Amino acid sequence: MSDACGANQERATQERSSRRSARSVGGNEVRGQPVERRRFLQGAAAAVGGAAVGGLGASAITASAAPAAKDAPPADRVIAFHGPHQAGILTAKPASAAFVAFDLTARNRSDLTDLLHALTDQARALTSGQPPVSTGIAAPSADDGTLGPTAPAGGLTVTLSLGASAFDGRFGLASHKPKRLRRMDTFVNDNLDRDVCDGDLLLQVCADQPDTVIHALRNLTRATRGGMQPRWRVDGFNPPPRPDGTPRNLMGFKDGTANPDVKDAALMNRLVWAGSGEPGWAAGGSYHVVRVIRMLVEFWDRVEISEQERMFGRRKDTGAPLTGNAEFDTPSFADDPTGDAIPLDSHIRVANPRTPATDSQRMLRRGFSYDRGVDSNGNLDMGLIFSCYQQDLDRQFVTVQRRLADEPLVDYISPTGGGYFFALPGVRDVTDWYGSGLLA
Amino acid sequence: MPGVRRISVPGVTAATAVLAAFAAVLAGCSSSHHRAAPAPTNGGATTINVSVSQCGTGWAHPTVGHQSFRIHNSDTRGGEVFLVDAKSGAVFGFVEPLGAGTTADLSVDLTGGQYAFRCVMQDADAVTGPTVTLTGTATVVSPSVMPVSQQQMIGPTQQYEKYVTRQLPGLATLVDTLRGDIRRGDLSRARTDWLPAHLAYERLGAAYGAFGDADGDINGLPNGLPGGVHDRGFVGFHRIEYGLWHGQSATVLRPLADSLAEAVAGLRKSFPSAQIDPLEVSIRAHEITENALQFELTGQTDFGSGSGLATVRANLDGTRTVLGFLEPLLKTRYSALPQLQRDLTLAEHDLDPVRGTPLARLTRPQRERINADISELSELLAPVAAICEPRRTS
Numbered sequence: 001m002s003d004a005c006g007a008n009q010e011r012a013t014q015e016r017s018s019r020r021s022a023r024s025v026g027g028n029e030v031r032g033q034p035v036e037r038r039r040f041l042q043g044a045a046a047a048v049g050g051a052a053v054g055g056l057g058a059s060a061i062t063a064s065a066a067p068a069a070k071d072a073p074p075a076d077r078v079i080a081f082h083g084p085h086q087a088g089i090l091t092a093k094p095a096s097a098a099f100v101a102f103d104l105t106a107r108n109r110s111d112l113t114d115l116l117h118a119l120t121d122q123a124r125a126l127t128s129g130q131p132p133v134s135t136g137i138a139a140p141s142a143d144d145g146t147l148g149p150t151a152p153a154g155g156l157t158v159t160l161s162l163g164a165s166a167f168d169g170r171f172g173l174a175s176h177k178p179k180r181l182r183r184m185d186t187f188v189n190d191n192l193d194r195d196v197c198d199g200d201l202l203l204q205v206c207a208d209q210p211d212t213v214i215h216a217l218r219n220l221t222r223a224t225r226g227g228m229q230p231r232w233r234v235d236g237f238n239p240p241p242r243p244d245g246t247p248r249n250l251m252g253f254k255d256g257t258a259n260p261d262v263k264d265a266a267l268m269n270r271l272v273w274a275g276s277g278e279p280g281w282a283a284g285g286s287y288h289v290v291r292v293i294r295m296l297v298e299f300w301d302r303v304e305i306s307e308q309e310r311m312f313g314r315r316k317d318t319g320a321p322l323t324g325n326a327e328f329d330t331p332s333f334a335d336d337p338t339g340d341a342i343p344l345d346s347h348i349r350v351a352n353p354r355t356p357a358t359d360s361q362r363m364l365r366r367g368f369s370y371d372r373g374v375d376s377n378g379n380l381d382m383g384l385i386f387s388c389y390q391q392d393l394d395r396q397f398v399t400v401q402r403r404l405a406d407e408p409l410v411d412y413i414s415p416t417g418g419g420y421f422f423a424l425p426g427v428r429d430v431t432d433w434y435g436s437g438l439l440a
Numbered sequence: 441m442p443g444v445r446r447i448s449v450p451g452v453t454a455a456t457a458v459l460a461a462f463a464a465v466l467a468g469c470s471s472s473h474h475r476a477a478p479a480p481t482n483g484g485a486t487t488i489n490v491s492v493s494q495c496g497t498g499w500a501h502p503t504v505g506h507q508s509f510r511i512h513n514s515d516t517r518g519g520e521v522f523l524v525d526a527k528s529g530a531v532f533g534f535v536e537p538l539g540a541g542t543t544a545d546l547s548v549d550l551t552g553g554q555y556a557f558r559c560v561m562q563d564a565d566a567v568t569g570p571t572v573t574l575t576g577t578a579t580v581v582s583p584s585v586m587p588v589s590q591q592q593m594i595g596p597t598q599q600y601e602k603y604v605t606r607q608l609p610g611l612a613t614l615v616d617t618l619r620g621d622i623r624r625g626d627l628s629r630a631r632t633d634w635l636p637a638h639l640a641y642e643r644l645g646a647a648y649g650a651f652g653d654a655d656g657d658i659n660g661l662p663n664g665l666p667g668g669v670h671d672r673g674f675v676g677f678h679r680i681e682y683g684l685w686h687g688q689s690a691t692v693l694r695p696l697a698d699s700l701a702e703a704v705a706g707l708r709k710s711f712p713s714a715q716i717d718p719l720e721v722s723i724r725a726h727e728i729t730e731n732a733l734q735f736e737l738t739g740q741t742d743f744g745s746g747s748g749l750a751t752v753r754a755n756l757d758g759t760r761t762v763l764g765f766l767e768p769l770l771k772t773r774y775s776a777l778p779q780l781q782r783d784l785t786l787a788e789h790d791l792d793p794v795r796g797t798p799l800a801r802l803t804r805p806q807r808e809r810i811n812a813d814i815s816e817l818s819e820l821l822a823p824v825a826a827i828c829e830p831r832r833t834s
Contacts, residue, residue: 103805105809105812133582134548135583136533136548136585137531138823138826139583139822139823139827222819226815229811
């Protein structure tokens with residue numbers, strides 16, 4: 001199967017049907033009806049893809065000028081799909097996101113391979129903004145039309161991760177599981193509903209506008225209904241800077257100020273991309289942790305700002321560490337050994353003590369806020385989709401999370417869901433597909 | 441069933457109205473999806489004239505690959521326009537309806553070959569325009585399908601009518617048994633006999649109000665009724681189910697059983713003389729599973745019996761039956777038909793062990809499996825409705 005798919009570029013990019021079931025078996029037969037999903041634009045999209053392959057994994061971005069008219073659509077941009085790493089990891093956070101975990105209903109390894117091909121084809125087409133091919137009288141339209149007739153890319157990224165349960169006996173992958181991958185731990189301050197935790201496969205779908213995210217999600221699920229079913233979902237948004245610097249979370253604090261520099265490739269190799277102890281296929285991938293953290297915002301708003309600031313260790317207005325004056329000032333823990341300015345149990349001090357010993361524990365955070373209705377007590381259900389990427393689940397996220405146990409902030413937050421996943425290596429080119437190294 | 445999504449009334453062929461309604465749905469999809477040029481004005485498009493006297497003129501510079509047309513109806517009549525393979529008549533794209541004096545966009549991807557526009561104007565014979573030859577090869581090509589005519593759908597439609605007609609006496613007998621139980625006050629027996637009677641109805645494939653008012657009387661839901669399950673307008677199988685599984689007395693249920701029996705008798709009497717719209721048969725093949733997904737697999741139609749999965753299994757029988765009638769037409773038109781048939785069999789096998797289990801008692805993997813099966817089937821059945829929609833070819 002993989003040979004057939006890898007050998008023929010045209011077939012891989014153009015002949016896969018949107019209606020091909022993830023259930024069809026056998027490598028060379030015609031899969032599904034001959035309805036091609038999208039026309040492949042040889043121009044812009046291909047050029048962008050090539051640029052990314054040449055880069056250091058940072059996604060190449062093209063942006064066209066924003067139309068001047070008042071009612072004109074937002075500026076379009078294409079984020080390269082192909083590369084040694086998946087887009088959506090080092091890529092700067094756009095405004096909108098959906099995190100959707102699925103359980104695999106694929107019946108066997110061959111089905112799973114088909115499923116990953118289908119996901120690759122959809123993600124490739126959607127992220128490059130390929131217009132859908134008309135279906136005439138052969139089928140209902142291949143596209144839902146929610147982005148209009150041309151279905152622009154809109155800064156879309158689709159990032160695919162697998163959970164530990166995908167490596168159970170069903171698909172013969174047990175011996176290929178990333179070393180640290182497991183069901184998400186329950187931490188002391190957690191309030192997890194296991195029905196909305198974990199999952200075999202996670203899609204992180206991000207774009208500049210929420211309709212672009214939804215459009216992608218509808219197409220991705222439409223092409224894969226037989227092979228996977230949604231398990232849980234949370235939609236997120238990333239607000240604009242208020243008034244500047246790093247965007248704020250729903251507690252009103254800037255969140256992500258101290259993130260490692262994604263432009264530092266050596267640093268990313270040390271902190272984000274899978275290390276030497278992992279199976280060979282995992283090179284270029286990354287451990288992906290998602291935690292849905294409810295914020296008890298009504299309670300939080302009844303707390304004095306000075307107390308809030310001591311819990312975080314930063315000023316609420318500027319984001320400056322309490323030892324400094326501006327957001328990007330480095331917290332001076334050494335000059336504040338007794339925590340007079342930044343309390344010893346404050347969030348930033350415990351999370352990142354900034355010592356040589358904890359340097360390798362840093363992770364790349366890429367969280368979004370969520371807002372989803374009301375609770376039975378009349379409180380607003382909102383919070384943070386904590387999402388981070390790291391080289392080593394235990395050395396980084398788990399170590400830091402354990403250290404944060406019982407921090408003062410825990411009274412105002414309640415982790416309810418999420419999971420541990422492993423973001424697959426990137427899809428290298430038009431002949432490659434998600435998981436090719438794992439399933440080949 | 442609630443929410444008649446697509447108009448369908450037995451006894452009335454209403455071909456024009458129904459066809460137009462369905463066509464509008466499809467045309468809406470196609471016109472909003474087929475264009476590839478980003479320019480909102482569609483500036484690069486070729487304008488094609490459509491009328492009885494001038495069908496398909498204006499294709500000046502034909503090239504392989506993506507084609508963007510502006511189809512202008514210069515006639516005083518409305519009509520439909522098809523872009524066809526000049527030799528076989530297979531359809532690559534269509535605009536339907538195209539009102540007099542209006543213009544619509546049509547985009548297709550074509551490889552080398554001979555093509556023509558076919559104009560099917562109201563109250564006029566179909567006219568095929570000049571043949572246009574494209575040379576070269578394109579790798580991305582819109583799918584083409586031989587259209588199905590009203591004439592070709594007559595056979596499957598009659599087979600479906602006969603099938604339903606043959607099933608109705610059995611349904612009536614089972615309903616009479618249920619009614620007898622209730623009249624005798626043997627509600628325990630009635631709870632046993634309710635299911636086979638209900639499944640006999642579900643097996644007919646009566647999705648989305650396909651039997652018109654009779655469906656509401658036989659299998660209606662309380663949706664849209666102010667009093668909900670307590671509303672006097674809630675009648676039929678599910679109303680009786682509610683009573684049988686909520687401790688209601690035989691006195692309460694007796695008139696409901698009587699009216700159900702009357703409704704079934706009425707359907708049995710009227711159906712053989714009714715004429716089903718051929719369009720409806722093609723839609724039915726698709727919508728039975730849509731109906732199961734929307735109502736049974738959400739538990740909405742479980743009023744106490746916990747028989748939703750048994751209903752879905754009966755619905756698959758209905759799907760298989762209707763699909764069987766359409767198979768001769770689909771064999772040469774739908775390349776995913778073997779896969780669809782395989783998936784249907786798999787779904788049946790997945791449902792068989794759990795058909796007696798209430799939906800809520802399925803494990804999560806079991807439920808996800810059934811959801812995957814039925815939603816995948818719905819995807820694969822949707823093209824059946826598109827392909828088999830009767831179209832004017834002459």
